[in-house]
Amino acid sequence: MFGYFLERFRALVLSVLLIACFALPAFAGPFEDAVAKFANDEFSDTAEAIEAVASSGNPLAFPIISALQEERLSADPESKKVFITQADGKIIDAATGAVVDKLPDNAASVRLNNRLRRTVEAALGSLTLLSPDPAKRVAAAQSVFKSHDENALPVVEGALAKETDKAAKQAFTEARAAIILFKSDASDNDKLDAVAVIKARGDQEALALLTSAGSDQPPLVAQAITGAISSIQSNLAMWSAVQNAWYGLSLGSVLLLAAIGLAITFGVMGVINMAHGEMVMIGAYTTFVVQEVIRTRYPGLFDYSLLIAVPLAFLVAGGIGVAIERSIIRFLYGRPLETLLATWGLSLVLQQAVRTMFGPTNREVGNPSWMSGAFELGQITITYNRLWILCFTLAVFVILLAMLGYTALGLEMRAVTQNRRMAASMGIATSRVDALTFGLGSGIAGIAGVALSQIDNVSPNLGQSYIIDSFMVVVFGGVGNLWGTLVGAFTLGIANKFLEPVAGAVLGKIAILVLIILFIQKRPRGLFALKGRAVEA
């Protein structure tokens, strides 16, 4: 979108400039002086240059400032020449618009700090208020709303009058209200209207604006502001409960994802698999490897990296799981506590193996574009990665449930779990089913790793941080019951998130652990206990 716009804009600029070049002899005017300041490598000079360029009205102003924002503006400190590297790789002289062959050797990109970035945003805001793209206009209006720069008022009002897009119109109205609220010579009535508009917006930003506008206002306006602030605050307080619930769901989905594989190996098979966390870690590292290959070979596929990683992680972790079952765990059936020890040893080996192979430091796993960012729902921010993880978790859960309920393998698994000898007598190859069940549990842990790599460190310690929580979830929900795991995970997640604002993160977590301990006294077999004689075995 942006590129398209630039392209059209550039064509226009270039044609204008070509004419200008022929018409005028090259001389140093105020615009050229301003541009040259970019080459000084001093933040204060850069700030002046931005102001001057933005207010110059020169058609090159927009390309220069947007290049600055994207670190495409470079300057040669000796000749004081400044260049724009365009998106297509062409380089033009920022002062004249003339195309140059290549950057001088000592040209370095113009540096920014946060203060300058804000200046650039504000400058771009006023430069793009009239952009043909409605989304850009909205963004521009938002940045005016934040900066409430009085100079932008005429442009905003002009834009507002012409505006046809609904969202943009709303944004311009709010931006105008923000400016008027801070304008010292605006009438009380205008200000009161402005307060009403901002109050209707009702989010954190509006609150921030009203709070900072509160001082030295006429009494009537000040009163209205106080009223608006308290109304926004009570509205936000209500939303914060919704927000906690969402955070709880999101945390619950992470817990569920980490625990669901364990619910199979531990819950269904009764194997205490302390290496479960390492299966999650292996899944995360599989994602890392997939992304590395994609980065170096097929950069275009990056957005699909997770989709490729999911089946691979399932296969890798599942395969390792089957290998573990065949080589270690099958000798330990009926001795659950010994399995605990062997798998603990195994987890040490796997961790150190990954540390040796990939190094001890964190590995970078990127978020694909569809998992980055957030959207606003009412007054809460929902991040895409959390949302996708929630959906993904539920999908995994449903597929798993369906698999256990409706496939032959699922039937065999349940049969072997309930009565191994009877199942064997009916002709089920119990050892094959054992291996596959364990592989399934491990594989699911692997795909959990793919999802967790999006929100957590990918390091050899990844698995350890989830293993205790996973066991808590499974035990709390009731061993041998997938629904129990689901309810357990979401209960713990939501309880944790409602406790956190009250008690703090550490005490909240301690409280949850104590509650689990007490809960187990009340229901020694978890939330959803299996009934029947098998339990006492």
Next chain:
Amino acid sequence: MSAHILTRSLDRAATAFILIVAAVGILVPLSNLLLPQGSFLQVPTYLVALWGKYVCYAILALSIDLIWGYCGILSLGHGAFFALGGYAMGMYLMRQIGSRGVYGNPILPDFMVFLNWDKLPWYWYGFDMFPFAALMVLVVPGLLAFCFGWLAFRSRVTGVYLSIITQAMTYALLLAFFRNDFGFGGNNGLTDFKDILGFNVQADGTRAALFALSCLALIIGFLICRAIVTSKLGKVLIAVRDAESRTRFLGYRVESYKLFVFTLSACMAGVAGALYVPQVGIINPSEFAPGNSIEAVIWVAVGGRGTLVGAALGAVVVNYAKTFFTSGPLAPYWLFMLGALFILVTLLLPKGIVGTFNSWWEPWRAQRVAAVESAAREDGISEPNSAEQAQ
């Protein structure tokens, strides 16, 4: 009566164990103090501290074996009792520093001074007196175990559920002790000790004495465990381990037995922790880490679950291996060794070192005795030594 229990509980292995520990407890300090430095048999001071640590771990292993090996309670949170005992001792040692801390505050420990605490929290009162601290070493872990066990055993939480909630317990304590507001020094824990009972903790003599004391505690702990497992009480415990419901149906109050042995075991772990702290010089919340408790269970498994000698031996063997592998060229690979050790022991030596040794040794000895006896019968000569051996 007590003497009767004592002797009945001592078989040959137990006697040998006690004698070896006693010999170590006497010889190592003597060799350290009396022999000239650098002589072949002189044990350097750092090894005294190191082996002192092993002995403390052995006591912890013993306490775990008592409940796991003989009563079937797998606690994955026994490190918590160990650490609580250690903290009680650490608090005493902190108070002994007095005004020798870096800020020279006669009452407040350093970490409280620099986080601007103005007075000692109430739970630090009394820890300047050794008898009180020593009592707390037993009472604090014991009380926690009693309350925890009271709740858990009465509501019949068993098996893996119990294991997991003990883990939750130690994890919660870990998080709590990490909090600086809790008043135990947060992550840094308690350290930089100076004196114990007026003796400098870093002096060779003190280290030697602590080592001897740890060996003594190990022997006493061993004797107590031995007395319990060979008594009628012990038989009930084993019954609980093997068939809990059946034992209950026979009229035994299973939960009382479990509660007793669990609390006792926690007190033992507390003592181990208390002896551990002055020897290693630091107590910190990471002792509560669930991993530590699991590792302690593994010592027992390696040595031989259900054999008290094995538990102690396992603790020493695994920790010796850890010391050995974590230095030198093997350092980057020691986790492979340790992990492989756990896997191989569970797979190949399910009864642990001592259990496996017994299962080889017993038939062999029985066979040999039978052979000797038949030979003796043939010769018509009595052979006192072998006859004695056959007892």
Next chain:
Amino acid sequence: MITQLTHDIARLSRRGWLAAAAGLVLGLASSPFSPAKAADDTIKVGVLHSLSGTMAISETTLKDTILFLIDEQNKKGGVLGKKLEAVVVDPASNWPLFAEKARELITKDKVAVVFGCWTSVSRKSVLPVFKELNNILFYPVQYEGEESERNVFYTGAAPNQQAIPAVDYLMKDEKVKRWVLAGTDYVYPRTTNKILEAYLKSKGVKQEDIMINYTPFGHSDWQTIVADIKKFGSAGKKTAVVSTINGDANVPFYKELGNQGIKATDIPVVAFSVGEEELAGIDTKPLVGHLAAWNYFESIKTPANEKFIKDWQAYTKNPKRVTNDPMEAYYIGFNMWVKAVEKVKSTDPDKVIDALPGIEAPNLTGGVSKMLPNHHITKPVFIGEIKGNGQFDVVWKTPGLVAGDAWSKELEGSRDLIGDWVGKKCGNWNTKTNKCGGQGS
């Protein structure tokens, strides 16, 4: 009864078991540790860093760094005509094991100096050992201060070499009026935040404009806290976050910040524990503009730094391997130790300890750092902004070198204390009472 016992003993001793057992035990105890051959042709250097466990993530690099520095020094002919030999041990992120390994290095391997430790607790754990056995520890990580020991040399930043300049920068340059002090709940963040709180209040910041938040180690669910920060930041005053969040928890924290759309231009985060190494695990594009305060950045262009980076990447055979601040602290510390040893022509710890204060060694950012009598060093302070490529862009630096304060001026308990191992021979000299030993009674 008793006769039975004596009988047993007699029987055992008859077979010489007792003697055998005792011999076995003593043999076992000392055999693998029998004092190493007195190798006079090398000088041994102890390396005490976790290679496994939770801290391996940070410490492994430092082990490699010291091996690299030793290698470089040996190429130059070693020290005093002898080669340096590294003795590497793995304390496995286990604090008592740190003390045990330190003891082993000094007693058994007879090292001349130890380079090691990352966390404060590991340093506290080995401290009594170094004091007792009188050896030297070089500690390369920024820490909370409040310590000056005869046997330890602190080449990382003290709070006044990192935290306070960073806050000054934000106050002056970004006009920040409202502060979130977010940290992991352990001693470094607690102390740093205490110092900063006192400092901010002395600059007229009100209590309601400071929010302090602590999280457990390895905290991974930052949704609530990031939302709280957002809320706190919308009170109409410019807000910044001062983060003392510990290494591991940073990745999820920054990911959540990026996803919830908190940009550096709105609420900048300045971190004291996030360097090039930590950023290597994150996609930094959403984080551009967030800040870090260190005494060194890889991106600083000096000939010394460029050579260091080139040699380091060649040594590790990894052209992407980054460098960071604790590595530079080792570079300075190691060179200081070499100079001190060459000055007194001996590796005897007492002589080296006395020689070290006053020794100067170039740092990698173009200055010359000096070891101070309080065993801290002088360093420049840089504020860097995160760039899209995982590096930092220096946006501000102190005009000269800042001397490290062992004792913070902002804290009540330590206001009057100084460390001076040259004149006063005391780490906690009270300037009010003119006595050694803290507040002095």
